[in-house]
Amino acid sequence: MIIAKDKLYKFKTSVNSATTIALFCHINPDGDTIGTALALFFALKKIDKEVRIFCDDTVPEKLHNLDGSDKFEKCDASGKEFDLAIAIDCSDISRLGTSARCFLKVASTIAVDHHKTHSNFAKLTIVDSEASATAEIIYQILDYCELMDDIIAKLIFGAMVSDNGCFGYSSTTAQSHEIAKALYSFKFNPSDVIYDIWKKKSVGVFNLSTRVLSKCRFFYDNKVAIITFCKEDFDATGTSQTDTEGIISNIIDIDTVEVAFAISEANEFYYKVSIRTKKKVDASDCAAAFGGGGHSCAAGCRINGRYEDVIERLVKTATDRLD
Ligand SMILES: [Mn+2]
Structure with missing residues (x-):
């Protein structure tokens, strides 16, 4: 425009x-x-x-x-x-x-x-x-x-x-x-x-991505993928939350994946979540379910809770929109 x-x-x-x-x-x-x-x-x-x-x-x-x-x-x-x-x-x-x-x-x-x-x-x-x-x-x-x-x-x-x-x-x-x-x-x-x-990436960021990507979790016939950045991942690689940007693109690029989440541990029971989607799901709509926002293919939000509960809520948010 x-x-x-x-x-x-x-x-x-x-x-x-x-x-x-x-x-x-x-x-x-x-x-x-x-x-x-x-x-x-x-x-x-x-x-x-x-x-x-x-x-x-x-x-x-x-x-x-x-x-x-x-x-x-x-x-x-x-x-x-x-x-x-x-x-x-x-x-x-x-x-x-x-x-x-x-x-x-x-x-x-x-x-x-x-x-x-x-x-x-x-x-x-x-x-x-x-x-x-x-x-x-x-x-x-x-x-x-x-x-x-x-x-x-x-x-x-x-x-x-x-x-x-x-x-x-x-x-x-x-x-x-x-x-x-x-x-x-x-x-x-x-x-x-x-x-x-x-x-351009540092060795630390490279190590952070291989570490986190190797633990990627898949749900719903590999349509939903989640990576998690824990405090120990940052500590072990000498990186911080600001180094997580872009790593999520590795999982949204997988052919079956429609919704990708990157969860980053900000504090105990407090997570920063990045969302990437292909065409079937609106990322900003997923983010809005948790009070966040963004664009149709890239959005973000913050969620409080136990880790496994956060995973469950995110997967549900994605699959509800995939059905
Ligand atoms: Mn912008």
Whole structure:
């Protein structure tokens, strides 16, 4: 979807009338929220805005190569006031974590997002649920504001491939490719970006994936697959929860699997769950059953309970939707 001119104009005027701007990423940040926020950060710096960029959680190791990855701060709710706050890739105010308090204190707020479950929590909402990444929307905004450059193009490209699986997920559209084409007119190396974001892994992450994948559990004629990241898996491989991203794709790619879950032990009796689905089941619908959200093929939620009960509830959620 092409973002309406009046929205782009409203974004531009809000930014122009602000001196201090705070950008907010979502908790458990991914390449889209981080890369898109950084693209906007550098664009706003070019027009001499005082910009700060907040995220409750630290930037995952694999994104440390991104230009500006050291700019992130934890938001101190008692901190200074801002003229404008912009939430990036956040479907809901709760996705900002404790930073939500800081965001809500600001009089002028904007949300730029692509989740179909987006709840309008900002004064100005720029949402396109057909976009494969929030980066696609930010590209249109920065192109309109004439703020694109090589570094920004590289960040936007990285954020896009991070969310659309290098243009391989069903979320990818003709417009994703059109935006990529426009980005190719800037100077950066797309295959280097793809290596950094998708392919590169540490030995620790490799060991974590072989360990966890070898214990994959299958249910319902191999249509449902579950992998579990326990605290001991992280300890044994020197990794953490931020290293789990992407490992789930190994099981959703199995031909019989329609629904894949990756369960990660956050605390005792508290699990973070990633969900991937093929066409038969809507991942965001599964996530919504546990108060989570996301997209049709990729979503997430958090569940409290005993491990075996969590497994049972997840399998039931999947099989109910497969029948
Ligand atoms: Mn996203």
